[in-house]
Amino acid sequence: MSDPSPDQTHTPEKGSTRRGLGIILVALYGLFALAATGRATYQIIADFQKAPVAYLLSVLAAVIYIVATVALARGDRTSIRVARVAITIELVGVLTVGLVSYLVPSDFPDKTVWSHFGSGYGYFPLILPILGLLWLRYQSRR
Amino acid sequence: MVSWLTVVVLVAATALGVLALVYALTRRGVDDRLLLVLGALEIALLAQVFVGLGQGIGRTTEFEKAVFFAYLLTVPFIAPVAVFLALKEKTRSSMLVVLGSAVVVGVLVARLVQIWGAGV
Numbered sequence: 001m002s003d004p005s006p007d008q009t010h011t012p013e014k015g016s017t018r019r020g021l022g023i024i025l026v027a028l029y030g031l032f033a034l035a036a037t038g039r040a041t042y043q044i045i046a047d048f049q050k051a052p053v054a055y056l057l058s059v060l061a062a063v064i065y066i067v068a069t070v071a072l073a074r075g076d077r078t079s080i081r082v083a084r085v086a087i088t089i090e091l092v093g094v095l096t097v098g099l100v101s102y103l104v105p106s107d108f109p110d111k112t113v114w115s116h117f118g119s120g121y122g123y124f125p126l127i128l129p130i131l132g133l134l135w136l137r138y139q140s141r142r
Numbered sequence: 143m144v145s146w147l148t149v150v151v152l153v154a155a156t157a158l159g160v161l162a163l164v165y166a167l168t169r170r171g172v173d174d175r176l177l178l179v180l181g182a183l184e185i186a187l188l189a190q191v192f193v194g195l196g197q198g199i200g201r202t203t204e205f206e207k208a209v210f211f212a213y214l215l216t217v218p219f220i221a222p223v224a225v226f227l228a229l230k231e232k233t234r235s236s237m238l239v240v241l242g243s244a245v246v247v248g249v250l251v252a253r254l255v256q257i258w259g260a261g262v
Contacts, residue, residue: 020235027224027239031246038212046208 022072025135028128029069035121036062036113057097057112061125064090068132084136091129094118098126144193151190151251154183158221159244166237172228176240180225183247187218194254210257217250 040058048055064086071083098117111120118125158179165176194214198207224243228236 020233023231023233023235024239027242042208042212
């Protein structure tokens with residue numbers, strides 16, 4: 001605890017996104033940032049022509065997860081705003097892509113993280129943004 | 143893949159997970175014992191990287207090579223990042239993140255074995 005580095009001397013203030021359960025959310029977002037980046041990189045290197053739309057959506061998902069992870073981890077006022085925007089886009093994205101992948105499966109010859117509401121990832125891509133928005137809301141009220 | 147090495151990895155990951163759970167329940171932070179278990183897990187995972195790379199490159203039959211190597215090289219980073227986080231943020235939740243990282247390591251190692259076995 002005697003770490004004298006300047007950003008560690010004060011405990012996270014009230015409303016910090018890192019307190020308590022917030023760190024679990026940060027870790028989950030970090031994990032998904034890793035998984036989505038890996039998937040997007042692999043899909044693009046392996047065969048981009050096969051499903052360019054799906055692969056570009058994978059890249060978008062990866063970028064949003066990275067932004068959300070960093071913003072949640074930083075947790076200052078601007079970051080919280082950035083996190084809220086990123087997570088809202090994420091929620092809209094997973095709902096849209098999830099719905100379209102069921103309605104027009106031919107548009108998605110290959111999977112993205114968000115296909116079928118994230119069923120390939122235990123529906124976490126659907127649950128995560130809802131948890132994230134609830135958490136940000138709860139934090140800003142304290 | 144060497145099956146006994148996989149067993150060692152899974153045992154070490156389980157030990158880390160159980161320890162993290164106990165520490166979370168008793169509100170303890172990262173200590174030497176937890177770091178030792180992490181060290182044991184990492185040594186086993188690094189051994190797995192070398193064995194996996196050696197056997198994977200040498201393998202002539204078909205299997206999902208890119209995915210296999212991606213998982214192989216990512217797995218060793220997960221638990222240390224979680225423990226580093228737990229060192230920075232000394233809360234009960236951080237210890238649950240360490241527990242989660244141990245579970246993720248176990249799942250990814252299971253996937254590795256699956257990918258390796260699924261090839262023809």
